[in-house]
Amino acid sequence: MARDNxxxxxxxxxxxxxxxxxxxxxxxxxxxxxxxGFLGPNGAGKSTTVxxxxxxxxxxxxxxxxxxxxxxxxxPKVRSVIxxxxxxxxxxxxLTARDHLRLQGALxxxxxxxxxxxxxxxxxxxxxxxxxxxxxxxxxxxxxxxLDLALALVHRPSILFLDEPTTGLDPQSRSALWxxxxxxxxxxxxxxxxxxxxxxxxDILADRVGIIASxxxxxEGTPAELKAEIGSPSVEAxxxxxxxxxxxxxxxxxxxxSVEGPRGGVAVRLDHGHDLADVVRALDxxxxxxxxxxxxxxxxxxxxxxxTGHRLEGAAEEPEAVAS
Amino acid sequence: xxxxxxxxxxxxxAWRGIHNAFTNPALLVPALMFxxxxxxxFAGGVARIRQVPGFDYxxxxxxxxxxxxxxxxxxxxxxxxxxxxxxxxxxGFARRxxxxxxxxxxxxxxxxxxTMVRWLFVISVVFVVGLVLGMQVFGGxxxxxxxxxxxxxxxxxxxxxxxxxxxxxxxxxxGPFMQLPIFLLxxxxxxxxxxxxxxxxxxxxxxxxxxxxxxxxxxxxxxxxPTGVGVAFLAVAxxxxxxxxxxxxxxxxAERAG
Amino acid sequence: xxxxxxxxxxxxxxALDRAIRQPGHIFFALVFPMVFLFVVSGGLDxxxxxxxxxxxSFLAFALAIPFVHGGLFVAINAxxxxxxxxxxxxxxxxxxxxxxxxxxxLGHLLAAAALGVGQALVYLGVGTLAxxxxxxxxxxxxxxxxxxxLASLAFGSLGTAIxxxxxxxxxxxxxxxxxxxxxxxxxxxxxxxxxxxxxFRAIATLNPVSYLIEGLRSLVIAGWDGQALALAFGCGTxxxxxxLAASAAAFGERMTRT
Numbered sequence: 100m101a102r103d104n105x106x107x108x109x110x111x112x113x114x115x116x117x118x119x120x121x122x123x124x125x126x127x128x129x130x131x132x133x134x135x136g137f138l139g140p141n142g143a144g145k146s147t148t149v150x151x152x153x154x155x156x157x158x159x160x161x162x163x164x165x166x167x168x169x170x171x172x173x174x175p176k177v178r179s180v181i182x183x184x185x186x187x188x189x190x191x192x193x194l195t196a197r198d199h200l201r202l203q204g205a206l207x208x209x210x211x212x213x214x215x216x217x218x219x220x221x222x223x224x225x226x227x228x229x230x231x232x233x234x235x236x237x238x239x240x241x242x243x244x245x246l247d248l249a250l251a252l253v254h255r256p257s258i259l260f261l262d263e264p265t266t267g268l269d270p271q272s273r274s275a276l277w278x279x280x281x282x283x284x285x286x287x288x289x290x291x292x293x294x295x296x297x298x299x300x301x302d303i304l305a306d307r308v309g310i311i312a313s314x315x316x317x318x319e320g321t322p323a324e325l326k327a328e329i330g331s332p333s334v335e336a337x338x339x340x341x342x343x344x345x346x347x348x349x350x351x352x353x354x355x356x357s358v359e360g361p362r363g364g365v366a367v368r369l370d371h372g373h374d375l376a377d378v379v380r381a382l383d384x385x386x387x388x389x390x391x392x393x394x395x396x397x398x399x400x401x402x403x404x405x406x407t408g409h410r411l412e413g414a415a416e417e418p419e420a421v422a423s
Numbered sequence: 424x425x426x427x428x429x430x431x432x433x434x435x436x437a438w439r440g441i442h443n444a445f446t447n448p449a450l451l452v453p454a455l456m457f458x459x460x461x462x463x464x465f466a467g468g469v470a471r472i473r474q475v476p477g478f479d480y481x482x483x484x485x486x487x488x489x490x491x492x493x494x495x496x497x498x499x500x501x502x503x504x505x506x507x508x509x510x511x512x513x514x515g516f517a518r519r520x521x522x523x524x525x526x527x528x529x530x531x532x533x534x535x536x537x538t539m540v541r542w543l544f545v546i547s548v549v550f551v552v553g554l555v556l557g558m559q560v561f562g563g564x565x566x567x568x569x570x571x572x573x574x575x576x577x578x579x580x581x582x583x584x585x586x587x588x589x590x591x592x593x594x595x596x597x598g599p600f601m602q603l604p605i606f607l608l609x610x611x612x613x614x615x616x617x618x619x620x621x622x623x624x625x626x627x628x629x630x631x632x633x634x635x636x637x638x639x640x641x642x643x644x645x646x647x648x649p650t651g652v653g654v655a656f657l658a659v660a661x662x663x664x665x666x667x668x669x670x671x672x673x674x675x676x677a678e679r680a681g
Numbered sequence: 682x683x684x685x686x687x688x689x690x691x692x693x694x695x696a697l698d699r700a701i702r703q704p705g706h707i708f709f710a711l712v713f714p715m716v717f718l719f720v721v722s723g724g725l726d727x728x729x730x731x732x733x734x735x736x737x738s739f740l741a742f743a744l745a746i747p748f749v750h751g752g753l754f755v756a757i758n759a760x761x762x763x764x765x766x767x768x769x770x771x772x773x774x775x776x777x778x779x780x781x782x783x784x785x786x787l788g789h790l791l792a793a794a795a796l797g798v799g800q801a802l803v804y805l806g807v808g809t810l811a812x813x814x815x816x817x818x819x820x821x822x823x824x825x826x827x828x829x830x831l832a833s834l835a836f837g838s839l840g841t842a843i844x845x846x847x848x849x850x851x852x853x854x855x856x857x858x859x860x861x862x863x864x865x866x867x868x869x870x871x872x873x874x875x876x877x878x879x880x881f882r883a884i885a886t887l888n889p890v891s892y893l894i895e896g897l898r899s900l901v902i903a904g905w906d907g908q909a910l911a912l913a914f915g916c917g918t919x920x921x922x923x924x925l926a927a928s929a930a931a932f933g934e935r936m937t938r939t
Contacts, residue, residue: 174939189770206778456858464865467881610720625723
């Protein structure tokens with residue numbers, strides 16, 4: 100029988116003791132082999148959701164099935180099919196990478212020979228072969244995250260949870276991790292549930308994105324679908340001569356409705372059927388000169404703004420404490 | 424300008440140390456408990472030793488042990504400061520202090536000043552407990568003042584020692600290196616019986632131990648019969664001078680490490 | 682059952698690896714109790730002349746101390762490590778594996794017991810070199826080792842309960858003075874019948890640490906004292922059982938995995 104490596108949650112709730120709900124009724128479905136990006140600012144409820152789906156925290160209400168197993172009633176079975184790299188790298192600074200992999204393999208019941216082989220395979224895969232016998236306390240942030248990922252894969256899980264896996268990493272390390280996650284999903288068919296506060300990460304990596312704010316799912320869809328909901332691109336322009344601003348506004352407003360623009364400039368959201376070339380031709384025809392002309396495609400931040408009234412970037416409130 | 428710089432830095436660092444010590448039970452309680460444990464444990468548990476022939480200390484065994492605990496808590500109080508400095512280095516706070524302070528020797532003074540204030544509180548509590556347990560003090564106000572000043576010098580010396588270690592190692596792994604030498608100095612001395620009743624290897628070691636004259640002087644001040652006090656002050660002054668160099672060169676080492 | 686044993690083995694091995702890779706801790710836990718033994722024995726040597734003192738040499742009388750003292754150190758270290766595992770999320774990592782609850786908790790504890798036994802062997806060796814003869818002979822050695830392990834387990838399980846209850850290592854470190862008090866307010870440095878202060882003797886009589894020490898001591902200076910051994914094993918086991926029950930309750934609240 101083929102393994103069910105989907106994730107399904109209905110009405111998932113987690114309450115703080117005498118406090119607000121960290122997760123307030125989340126419904127979601129992640130299809131087998133999909134990379135699902137769970138996007139939201141700090142304190143939105145991302146990690147709490149992950150802790151519930153990975154059986155570390157029982158939901159206050161609602162149900163969830165991971166890999167076909169109920170997270171409350173069949174916790175050990177869920178854990179046997181998932182791997183997780185949580186928000187803290189959670190490594191022992193006095194152990195080496197090889198020690199960690201051996202321990203993880205032993206706890207998952209892998210036979211000794213298989214443990215050794217699998218450990219070596221994963222070290223090569225995440226590029227830690229040379230550092231394998233050095234204590235983790237000497238590792239960089241990127242190396243720790245790579246080891247974290249390797250440990251989550253020891254027992255070949257069909258579902259992988261990654262809680263903000265690239266926070267604090269340099270662009271190169273981030274890119275390398277993305278490559279590995281993409282490969283896991285596409286080549287190995289692993290379902291990936293990824294939480295992030297980085298728009299770019301969700302945009303580039305995820306097949307579908309769920310946007311969470313204040314414990315609720317406010318939007319869900321592919322990045323393209325979500326951005327299309329917001330509308331078409333906008334054009335911004337700053338006139339070379341400040342006195343030309345009214346004429347510039349009049350010209351641009353032929354192509355769409357006015358929106359908030361840069362200081363001293365004009366911006367319009369393009370109507371369907373118009374594009375940047377049309378705008379450039381019109382400006383030439385009117386003899387208007389501009390210093391800056393930008394085509395601004397909607398981003399997931401625009402989606403977040405439209406759904407919540409706040410921007411995601413800079414929307415971080417408090418570091419998310421996992422509700423207990 | 425330079426004098427004011429050192430003082431203002433020291434004041435700032437001292438304020439923080441005092442504030443943290445008195446608002447953080449985790450910092451104050453061990454500093455208070457250990458002298459108390461030694462005092463109660465030794466004075467209460469070992470008192471029968473005074474029945475050994477030749478043991479002659481008129482104020483009684485509680486006062487005999489109080490002198491040890493006074494100096495032991497003073498020295499170890501300084502070591503606790505070293506733990507704090509090491510922790511500050513581990514958490515990066517020491518670097519912040521070094522960047523902000525125009526006169527960094529004030530940092531060392533500030534840590535030492537906080538140590539002294541904390542110790543004064545601790546020893547006051549232990550003194551009261553001693554009195555409750557029936558300790559008799561034969562020394563007059565001048566004797567007791569001399570005793571307090573002697574102990575403050577010891578406290579300062581302990582802080583300078585631990586500061587020097589902490590500044591060099593810059594990690595809490597330095598703890599045992601701070602503690603063990605002080606512990607050895609304290610205990611390789613006439614702790615339980617007067618010097619003349621020590622035998623064997625311990626007598627030989629205690630003869631050479633600079634802590635022995637401090638302890639004997641402290642006991643004599645408590646007994647109201649000051650003996651060897653001048654030597655004791657000379658010894659502790661010498662320790663302070665030497666350990667000041669140790670602490671300041673430690674500070675330079677920390678500066679070089681960045 | 683087999684899986685739980687394998688898990689416990691690997692988790693204990695990890696805890697041991699971690700302890701051994703912090704040589705400062707090992708050194709301190711091993712050396713400090715021995716230094717304490719020798720300085721106290723040197724200082725209280727005259728006590729062996731007191732009427733009714735149960736041994737010819739104070740060193741033989743006091744040799745029991747480091748087994749418990751050293752056990753206290755390794756136990757605190759183990760519980761602190763568990764606290765760190767909780768703080769850093771490493772316990773969550775382990776909880777996501779098939780590891781059963783019991784091995785998750787026992788890893789550090791069993792490592793502490795193993796280190797306690799290792800240390801005990803060193804103390805025995807040093808004591809023998811210093812001229813102490815075991816009245817219980819070679820057969821007494823495994824019993825001494827068993828009691829040393831029990832002492833580590835007793836302190837360790839109390840520390841484990843605190844670590845699980847509070848979820849942080851600092852609270853466990855705050856336990857150290859409390860354990861130190863328990864060690865001092867016992868028959869550690871004087872037999873109970875020779876403790877003068879009634880209140881101290883009463884506390885020592887109620888203190889289970891006294892019985893652990895007296896059981897160990899009996900094997901060194903008396904031979905085979907059934908009552909002392911029964912009390913030692915009884916008190917130690919009762920302490921471990923009570924503390925493990927508290928740990929289980931705390932674990933249930935801490936480990937919310939389904």
